[in-house]
Amino acid sequence: MAADLLQSPLFGVGLTLGSYFLAQKLYLRSGFPLFNPVAVAIVAIIVFLGTTGIPYRDYAAGGDYILFLLGPAVVALGVPLYVRRREILARKIPILAGIFAGALTSILTASGLAWLLGASDKVVLSLAPKSVTAPIAIGIVEKIGGIPPLTAALVVITGCLGAICGPEFCRLVGIRDPASMGLAVGTAAHGIGTARMLEVDRLGGAIAGLAIGLNGMLTAVLVPLLFVLFR
Amino acid sequence: MVRGFAILLLLQFAGEVLGRSLRLPVPGNVIGMGLLLAALVGGLVRLEWVQEAADLLLSHFALFFVPAGVGVMVYYDVIRQEWLPIVVATVLSTFAVMAVTGWTEGYLARRGGGDGR
Numbered sequence: 001m002a003a004d005l006l007q008s009p010l011f012g013v014g015l016t017l018g019s020y021f022l023a024q025k026l027y028l029r030s031g032f033p034l035f036n037p038v039a040v041a042i043v044a045i046i047v048f049l050g051t052t053g054i055p056y057r058d059y060a061a062g063g064d065y066i067l068f069l070l071g072p073a074v075v076a077l078g079v080p081l082y083v084r085r086r087e088i089l090a091r092k093i094p095i096l097a098g099i100f101a102g103a104l105t106s107i108l109t110a111s112g113l114a115w116l117l118g119a120s121d122k123v124v125l126s127l128a129p130k131s132v133t134a135p136i137a138i139g140i141v142e143k144i145g146g147i148p149p150l151t152a153a154l155v156v157i158t159g160c161l162g163a164i165c166g167p168e169f170c171r172l173v174g175i176r177d178p179a180s181m182g183l184a185v186g187t188a189a190h191g192i193g194t195a196r197m198l199e200v201d202r203l204g205g206a207i208a209g210l211a212i213g214l215n216g217m218l219t220a221v222l223v224p225l226l227f228v229l230f231r
Numbered sequence: 232m233v234r235g236f237a238i239l240l241l242l243q244f245a246g247e248v249l250g251r252s253l254r255l256p257v258p259g260n261v262i263g264m265g266l267l268l269a270a271l272v273g274g275l276v277r278l279e280w281v282q283e284a285a286d287l288l289l290s291h292f293a294l295f296f297v298p299a300g301v302g303v304m305v306y307y308d309v310i311r312q313e314w315l316p317i318v319v320a321t322v323l324s325t326f327a328v329m330a331v332t333g334w335t336e337g338y339l340a341r342r343g344g345g346d347g348r
Contacts, residue, residue: 012298020294038293042300049304056305063298069288070295072239074260075246076285078267082278085268091340098336105331110324117316127320131328134299135258153306154321156299161325163293169326175333180340184333188325192300195293205289211332213261220256 006054012062019044033168038192039160074191077209084206087179095183099211102187103218106131107226122147128223130154133190136216140223155190162189163196178204186211235284238276242266 005011023040049059081088088095110127119127126146129137134155141151166185175181178201185193186208194212198205246266247259255262270276310317 016294016297020297038296038300041297042303045297045301046304049301056301059301060298063301066295067298070299071243071260071263072236072284073288073292073295074258075239075243075263075267076281076288078242078264078271079278079281079285080289081264081268082271085272091336091343094336094339094343097339098332101335102328102332106324106328109327110320113320113323114316117319119313119316119320123313123317127317127324130321131325133258133261136256136261139256147309149306150309152299153303153310154317156296156303158321158325159296160300161322162329166329169329170333173330173333175329175337177337177340180333180337183336184329187332188328192293192296195296198289198292209264213257213264216261217257 006058007061009062009065012059013065014062015045015048015059016041016063016066019048033164036160036164036196038195039164042156042160070191074209074212077194077206077212080202080206081210084203087203088207088210091179095179095207095210096214098180098183099187099214099218102131102184102211103215103222106188106215107219107223123150125227126150127154128227129219130158131188131190132216132219133212136220140220144224144227156192159189159192162193166193166196167200179207182207183211187215190215232283232287235281238281239263239267239284239288242270 019041020037023037023044026040027035027037045059049056107128110130111124114127115124125144126141129140129151132140132155134152137151137155138148141148162185166189167181170181170184175184182197182201182204185197190212194205194208197208243260243263246263250257250259250262267276271278
């Protein structure tokens with residue numbers, strides 16, 4: 001009877017909401033960026049599933065319902081873009097140049113560093129689109145011959161990193177303007193970074209959302225091009 | 232609220248259809264974001280229609296990534312095999328991208344006399 005319930009969506013949805021709620025409490029109470037609610041909830045659920053031996057498939061039966069809402073949420077990013085369109089249009093050239101510089105930096109440093117450290121060719125290829133939103137990154141890696149599941153994991157890890165310390169790192173290196181910060185975090189850490197930016201600043205969040213789309217398109221063009229050149 | 236959700240889902244659907252038929256390398260929901268912006272600018276959709284639903288979704292944006300993150304556990308073995316280059320490259324590259332992107336945008340915005348501060 002209990003095993004039955006574990007396979008119903010009730011379990012995955014409940015576990016996700018419960019963990020996220022507690023993680024958010026911890027984050028607000030401690031005020032410590034390392035306790036980013038997304039990262040803490042993910043780790044807590046992985047540890048929970050690991051120790052109880054409940055298969056990932058059972059969790060995903062409910063988790064997929066939560067994941068479904070990501071679709072309309074990404075569409076909803078069009079609203080802050082519309083509301084702040086004048087401020088964004090006023091600096092369209094800096095924004096486009098920033099995303100271009102960031103996309104190029106991402107591909108070259110991620111793959112380049114892994115190559116220097118002796119990673120296998122497949123891992124080097126899988127790292128190239130790590131800063132891009134998952135569906136685009138997986139599409140790119142399928143095309144160039146990397147390992148798509150590895151890329152999916154790298155994308156999530158990159159996103160959590162950007163969410164945990166993106167705004168703090170930006171301030172540390174002198175990026176204080178909310179628009180510049182949003183662009184930096186959105187370009188480096190796609191949707192998960194955007195989620196954090198939405199909490200920090202609405203304009204920054206809107207620009208981070210824009211960066212998800214533009215960096216995704218640009219990286220999809222740049223990666224195949226660069227890897228043809230280096231072959 | 233219901234109208235807002237209906238519009239958001241409809242635009243996501245339109246984005247999926249558009250992306251597949253034109254074979255764009257961009258996911259349907261990102262195309263849907265562009266479609267929503269265009270519909271708002273063009274006056275096809277009014278801000279009041281979508282604002283409430285959009286605010287609700289955007290204020291819980293981070294939550295929707297949790298299930299995708301848990302999916303990482305399935306690929307634990309792949310990462311473990313070459314964890315050192317993977318971790319070093321991912322971490323350093325993420326910081327490099329933020330610095331380069333933010334500096335470039337900030338520098339050009341200030342130089343161009345935009346509202347960069």
